[in-house]
Amino acid sequence: MTSIREFQNLMRRLYRVRDSKRGAKATHDWLKEEVDELYEAIEAINKEGIAEELADVLAWLASLANVLGVDLEEAALSKYAGSCPKCDSSPCICTSERKEP
Amino acid sequence: MTSIREFQNLMRRLYRVRDSKRGAKATHDWLKEEVDELYEAIEAINKEGIAEELADVLAWLASLANVLGVDLEEAALSKYAGSCPKCDSSPCICTSERKEP
Numbered sequence: 001m002t003s004i005r006e007f008q009n010l011m012r013r014l015y016r017v018r019d020s021k022r023g024a025k026a027t028h029d030w031l032k033e034e035v036d037e038l039y040e041a042i043e044a045i046n047k048e049g050i051a052e053e054l055a056d057v058l059a060w061l062a063s064l065a066n067v068l069g070v071d072l073e074e075a076a077l078s079k080y081a082g083s084c085p086k087c088d089s090s091p092c093i094c095t096s097e098r099k100e101p
Numbered sequence: 102m103t104s105i106r107e108f109q110n111l112m113r114r115l116y117r118v119r120d121s122k123r124g125a126k127a128t129h130d131w132l133k134e135e136v137d138e139l140y141e142a143i144e145a146i147n148k149e150g151i152a153e154e155l156a157d158v159l160a161w162l163a164s165l166a167n168v169l170g171v172d173l174e175e176a177a178l179s180k181y182a183g184s185c186p187k188c189d190s191s192p193c194i195c196t197s198e199r200k201e202p
Contacts, residue, residue, distance in 0.1 A: 002104055025144075032133075035136055054166050055179070055181065057132075061159060064155070070151060080108075082111065092115045097131070
């Protein structure tokens with residue numbers, strides 16, 4: 001079992017230097033690129049590719065959190081603490097989407 | 102400490118029904134939307150907003166993994182098992198970016 005924090009720390013060990021040099025905006029570009037590749041894998045119904053791209057999105061998200069100095073686990077649990085942050089229920093009983101686009 | 106799997110399970114408990122109804126592509130649209138909002142928060146140097154948007158991106162990524170039937174933790178650790186998947190070193194010693202865009 002690997003915590004969100006442990007995975008973020010792994011990304012820090014592997015990529016700290018190059019992530020810092022690249023900076024937040026360029027790291028965000030890479031996150032976006034991986035999100036697009038994930039869509040392509042979904043469209044292609046490529047099961048192995050889907051798993052790999054989901055992993056890449058998480059990896060770049062953790063790298064970006066490192067560059068931004070945010071603990072991803074703390075941020076996630078602070079917003080999603082066991083119930084929907086909008087309707088405060090579990091499961092969510094919101095009548096609209098989590099929020100309007 | 103919360104594992105990646107526990108967080109994905111939390112998203113399943115909260116949003117399983119609406120995520121399944123929405124489907125993979127529409128859920129991916131929401132993931133993308135959150136990634137864009139994260140960029141806006143970075144540009145605005147909005148520290149609280151950045152943490153919240155990072156949380157939202159992780160939440161939608163976990164929802165999408167649920168819709169796609171993929172264990173995000175397993176996918177992440179299968180690709181990032183302690184070293185860079187490209188150069189197999191820790192820290193990464195790749196001479197180029199993780200991969201070409």
